[in-house]
Amino acid sequence: MQIKIFEDERLNTEFFPGLNFVKVFSSYNKPLAVKDIKGDIIYMNEQAKALRLSTNDDICISFNEELPEEIKKLNTSGLLSINKIINTISVNKIPQKKYFQIETITLFNNFGLFNGTLVIFFDMTKIAENIIKLSEMNNCKAYDELTGFLLKEQFDEIAEKEAERCKRYGVTFSVVCFSFENLVLIGQSYGQEKLNKLIRYYGMFLNQKFRKTDYLFKFNFNDFYAILTHTGLDVALTKFEKIKKSISEAVKFNGPLQPVLYYGISEFDIKRHFKNWNLLIDEAKLEFEKNKTFSFKKF
Structure with missing residues (x-):
């Protein structure tokens, strides 16, 4: 031209x-x-x-x-x-x-x-x-739309902040790995809309059960984590066992197909976990797998 x-x-x-x-x-x-x-x-x-x-x-x-x-x-x-x-x-x-x-x-x-x-x-x-x-x-949003949980990109930053607090004040925190069994099957049986409503309900339910100083994260579709600040392993175990019971009573489907909460918890140790968040997560995952396997063996 x-x-x-x-x-x-x-x-x-x-x-x-x-x-x-x-x-x-x-x-x-x-x-x-x-x-x-x-x-x-x-x-x-x-x-x-x-x-x-x-x-x-x-x-x-x-x-x-x-x-x-x-x-x-x-x-x-x-x-x-x-x-x-x-x-x-x-x-x-x-x-x-x-x-x-x-x-x-x-x-x-x-x-x-x-x-x-x-x-x-x-x-x-x-x-x-x-x-x-x-x-x-x-x-670059920070929250998951369905659950209201933080996204996984926020985990390291918050874990580091809590680790620094532990180092300074001699306190501790726990990391929880949790998921809901049968979510995929529920989606296949009842449809995506019903599944989204269920996940949204879980998000609201759990956000109300935890303190404002605790953090909930969504890593993937059914891969969730929590950071419980100023909370040792024993207290975290007691808290999540109560949550598991209350959430099973709040959500029930007709028939044998039920969503089941499984979790694993690791407590922060400054010598092993400082600046090594992957190890902290891996230990929570390992406990999660142990608890899930143990539950299956009961049937």
Whole structure:
């Protein structure tokens, strides 16, 4: 594509007779350009000229225009319809990526034949940046939507904070690994909506049972953890046994298929676990597997 900016008089006489470009387009508050039948730009208003001077990119859409994945997702959501990204440099030499929704209008001559294309640039940069920023914040969310538990990415930071507290004040804390047996089978038998309601209920139930100083985490679909602050192993065992009993009484399904809470607990030891959270988790997992195996052996 070439840019061949002609004088208004020649445009009016040779390309679009009777059309006064200055009168019609110069006061338009958005970048605007006109292409001839070959696809070359023959007119730009002042806003389009400023845009063209601010970049080394082609300001019009090419036939093989490629957009970043984040913009493709944004367009798919229906919030915007961005079809051109232009890398610009301001008068202060500050680079900026601008997002445009470019619309075209076909122009015809007096005989009804194709005579060119009107190209209008709608600058959607501010809206796009806000949506992208909001999307990034959602991707970095700290809580699980169903349970209200913290996500696993928060575990190390909180464990380290509690370990420092133990080191300073000589207290302890316990880590609990727990899950609910038969969740997958319940989902298969009663449907995903029923399963989501059950998980949401468990989240509300457990959040009410623990202190504000305790932390609950969701690592995976049915892989949960808790940090019980200022709580030794014996107290944590007693607390979770009571919770297991109360939750089994609160949730019952018709038939033999019942959700069952299994758990394993490890107590923080400053010599073995300081800065070694994986070992603390592994020991809780090991106790979890022991308790689960023991329960199965009873049947």
